[in-house]
Amino acid sequence: xxxxxxxxxxxxxxxxxxxxxxxxxxxxxxxxxxxxxxxxxxxxxxxxxxxxxxxxxxxxxxxxxxxxxxxxxxxxxxxxxxxxxxxxxxxxxxxxxxxxxxxxxxxxxxxxxxxxxxxxxxxxxxxxxxxxxxxxxxxxxxxxxxxxxxxxxxxxxxxxxxxxxxxxxxxxxxxxxxxxxxxxxxxxxxxxxxxxxxxxxxxxxxxxxxxxxxxxxxxxxxxxxxxxxxxxxxxxxxxxxxxxxxxxxxxxxxxxxxxxxxxxxxxxxxxxxxxxxxxxxxxxxxxxxxxxxxxxxxxxxxxxxxxxxxxxxxxxxxxxxxxxxxxxxxxxxxxxxxxxxxxxxxxxxxxxxxxxxxxxxxxxxxxxxxxxxxxxxxxxxxxxxxxxx
Amino acid sequence: xxxxxxxxxxxxxxxxxxxxxxxxxxxxxxxxxxxxxxxxxxxxxxxxxxxxxxxxxxxxxxxxxxxxxxxxxxxxxxxxxxxxxxxxxxxxxxxxxxxxxxxxxxxxxxxxxxxxxxxxxxxxxxxxxxxxxxxxxxxxxxxxxxxxxxxxxxxxxxxxxxxxxxxxxxxxxxxxxxxxxxxxxxxxxxxxxxxxxxxxxxxxxxxxxxxxxxxxxxxxxxxxxxxxxxxxxxxxxxxxxxxxxxxxxxxxxxxxxxxxxxxxxxxxxxxxxxxxxxxxxxxxxxxxxxxxxxxxxxxxxxxxxxxxxxxxxxxxxxxxxxxxxxxxxxxxxxxxxxxxxxxxxxxxxxxxxxxxxxxxxxxxxxxxxxxxxxxxxxxxxxxx
Numbered sequence: 001x002x003x004x005x006x007x008x009x010x011x012x013x014x015x016x017x018x019x020x021x022x023x024x025x026x027x028x029x030x031x032x033x034x035x036x037x038x039x040x041x042x043x044x045x046x047x048x049x050x051x052x053x054x055x056x057x058x059x060x061x062x063x064x065x066x067x068x069x070x071x072x073x074x075x076x077x078x079x080x081x082x083x084x085x086x087x088x089x090x091x092x093x094x095x096x097x098x099x100x101x102x103x104x105x106x107x108x109x110x111x112x113x114x115x116x117x118x119x120x121x122x123x124x125x126x127x128x129x130x131x132x133x134x135x136x137x138x139x140x141x142x143x144x145x146x147x148x149x150x151x152x153x154x155x156x157x158x159x160x161x162x163x164x165x166x167x168x169x170x171x172x173x174x175x176x177x178x179x180x181x182x183x184x185x186x187x188x189x190x191x192x193x194x195x196x197x198x199x200x201x202x203x204x205x206x207x208x209x210x211x212x213x214x215x216x217x218x219x220x221x222x223x224x225x226x227x228x229x230x231x232x233x234x235x236x237x238x239x240x241x242x243x244x245x246x247x248x249x250x251x252x253x254x255x256x257x258x259x260x261x262x263x264x265x266x267x268x269x270x271x272x273x274x275x276x277x278x279x280x281x282x283x284x285x286x287x288x289x290x291x292x293x294x295x296x297x298x299x300x301x302x303x304x305x306x307x308x309x310x311x312x313x314x315x316x317x318x319x320x321x322x323x324x325x326x327x328x329x330x331x332x333x334x335x336x337x338x339x340x341x342x343x344x345x346x347x348x349x350x351x352x353x354x355x356x357x358x359x360x361x362x363x364x365x366x367x368x369x370x371x372x373x374x375x376x377x378x379x380x381x382x383x384x385x386x387x388x389x
Numbered sequence: 390x391x392x393x394x395x396x397x398x399x400x401x402x403x404x405x406x407x408x409x410x411x412x413x414x415x416x417x418x419x420x421x422x423x424x425x426x427x428x429x430x431x432x433x434x435x436x437x438x439x440x441x442x443x444x445x446x447x448x449x450x451x452x453x454x455x456x457x458x459x460x461x462x463x464x465x466x467x468x469x470x471x472x473x474x475x476x477x478x479x480x481x482x483x484x485x486x487x488x489x490x491x492x493x494x495x496x497x498x499x500x501x502x503x504x505x506x507x508x509x510x511x512x513x514x515x516x517x518x519x520x521x522x523x524x525x526x527x528x529x530x531x532x533x534x535x536x537x538x539x540x541x542x543x544x545x546x547x548x549x550x551x552x553x554x555x556x557x558x559x560x561x562x563x564x565x566x567x568x569x570x571x572x573x574x575x576x577x578x579x580x581x582x583x584x585x586x587x588x589x590x591x592x593x594x595x596x597x598x599x600x601x602x603x604x605x606x607x608x609x610x611x612x613x614x615x616x617x618x619x620x621x622x623x624x625x626x627x628x629x630x631x632x633x634x635x636x637x638x639x640x641x642x643x644x645x646x647x648x649x650x651x652x653x654x655x656x657x658x659x660x661x662x663x664x665x666x667x668x669x670x671x672x673x674x675x676x677x678x679x680x681x682x683x684x685x686x687x688x689x690x691x692x693x694x695x696x697x698x699x700x701x702x703x704x705x706x707x708x709x710x711x712x713x714x715x716x717x718x719x720x721x722x723x724x725x726x727x728x729x730x731x732x733x734x735x736x737x738x739x740x741x742x743x744x745x746x747x748x749x750x751x752x753x754x755x756x757x758x759x760x761x762x763x764x765x766x767x768x769x770x771x772x773x
Binding site for chain 2: 347
């Protein structure tokens with residue numbers, strides 16, 4: 001008998017012939033995420049099994065498993081060779097300190113080793129549990145606790161209580177690669193999380209305006225990336241300066257086009273980075289209508305600079321409160337709302353253009369040497385590697 | 390090699406090479422616990438006490454004893470936690486205190502003690518006339534910073550202490566002398582204070598060692614309980630190597646005090662002259678006048694954020710700070726505000742602090758200041 005954690009896959013089941021690939025990537029991701037623990041990961045039909053770990057680390061391992069895309073659910077379980085007396089005694093012991101309503105559910109793939117059928121096993125073990133623990137009551141319709149007895153082929157049995165929901169989705173690395181525009185606000189880390197959940201291997205670009213923005217703004221972005229990396233795995237951030245572009249726009253263009261032109265600069269850099277580092281999509285945290293730069297007109301004139309890379313906006317139809325809910329769940333919210341010296345205000349126009357027209361934007365853009373400035377930004381990129389916890 | 394000039398010596402200083410050697414040798418030859426009962430332990434204790442005496446000599450503090458602490462912040466906290474105070478009594482501190490005094494003093498309000506700030510004059514010194522009015526019968530403790538870490542303004546501690554003691558000789562007087570040690574002559578007997586804070590890392594010795602000087606006869610509550618080290622006031626295994634480093638640096642700076650002071654006075658004059666003769670002179674207001682300690686020059690460039698200027702100057706190899714490093718993460722600057730500066734002036738302030746042990750190329754430093762102020766002024770004007 002030993003303690004294990006039983007892992008169930010998520011959408012991998014839907015993947016037909018590619019299933020082997022998805023399972024392999026998930027296996028690698030689980031191994032990588034749990035590499036600081038001394039344990040082994042085993043494959044059994046339709047499941048993975050975490051074994052040979054120290055019980056004292058079980059809670060930590062569970063917390064880590066919750067952040068691996070592609071895991072549907074998992075359960076800390078007792079694993080044993082199938083032997084009915086042993087199953088009964090372990091079940092009774094398992095439930096000794098529990099209280100409330102419960103039922104026993106038995107699942108038999110191996111119908112030979114034990115002569116009783118599933119119903120009979122559940123009833124027999126339920127009765128024995130009740131004999132030893134008067135704090136429990138049976139409720140077969142709506143129990144608080146379900147004790148599962150899973151009698152599998154090869155004479156193996158698992159006993160476990162309720163399942164813990166995993167992150168779901170698909171294993172990171174099974175849906176290509178993406179470049180996340182990571183700002184330091186609430187939305188972009190959530191967008192990164194959502195695409196990681198869809199199996200995208202994410203890296204990030206952060207645009208700064210040093211010396212107008214501070215070192216603490218940059219530290220905050222690195223802190224967010226560190227939290228995000230628990231879901232995405234190791235993460236690279238490309239730090240790109242937009243200072244010259246902002247100064248040039250400020251000096252030469254109509255100020256109300258500052259944000260539009262700046263964002264055209266950002267997306268131009270983003271696509272160049274995608275080409276250079278073989279990223280297949282640009283990911284942003286934009287939500288339709290949230291601010292002036294996120295109206296459909298703004299998005300249209302900004303996206304116009306991106307020629308052949310899809311722009312994925314997973315939050316486009318989200319309310320802010322829905323985004324915040326996820327940000328809290330994934331633990332980025334507290335960091336995102338940290339105030340830092342935003343020295344960028346010197347460039348904030350009083351009235352940004354809300355529904356820019358492409359021809360007007362192009363006219364403004366021609367007042368500066370846009371391509372040259374972008375080329376200079378690209379020539380001075382700093383790469384920060386964030387190691388997943 | 391690219392040019393690099395460190396001008397934030399009021400925040401911390403680079404440890405002298407020979408101080409490293411001293412500490413290293415001490416850690417090898419005499420690492421023994423000074424409280425140990427064998428001879429080697431006793432040898433450690435002697436080194437520690439000799440260091441203590443040497444620093445006390447620099448301070449002319451033979452009428453009291455120096456307690457080693459881990460930082461000036463700890464020393465200052467020890468004052469406000471250690472002096473016996475009752476609810477209803479009044480503590481006066483200057484509005485120009487370092488956060489280590491300001492915040493630990495204001496914590497006393499939770500115990501029902503009334504904490505009041507002595508206003509500052511425009512030059513950064515405390516307003517002595519106002520202080521006289523504030524000296525009521527309930528005042529039990531007064532703390533006035535010796536030299537402002539923000540502007541270099543020097544308070545006449547001897548005069549202020551005299552006024553306080555004339556009102557009531559039982560009022561306990563503390564001064565935070567962190568910026569004074571090694572920069573000006575200190576004579577604690579002459580100053581008349583009861584408590585005085587000093588720190589090693591501002592004088593080219595390492596962090597992790599500082600001191601609180603306590604006049605003989607004054608009883609404080611212990612800062613830390615344990616094995617009873619430091620006269621029972623601060624239990625902890627003593628930092629012998631640190632104390633040795635501290636004593637060496639204190640003596641060296643004291644020996645070189647006059648020549649250093651002259652050198653830095655000239656530097657400050659030159660800096661101000663060069664700035665005043667440049668095209669940016671109209672944009673700049675100096676917060677440190679000619680009476681201030683020359684080592685610290687605070688200046689304001691209204692409407693340009695000090696932090697932006699600090700960032701840009703660092704990229705040009707000139708390291709200065711916004712306000713003091715301990716408070717620079719907050720918007721504005723409490724001390725400059727207390728001097729009557731506007732929000733624009735406080736947000737737009739930077740602090741330049743010299744070291745006599747660094748050779749500065751003033752022309753280059755001033756050119757960096759000018760270049761960056763012009764850059765940001767241009768952006769600002771466009772906005773206006």
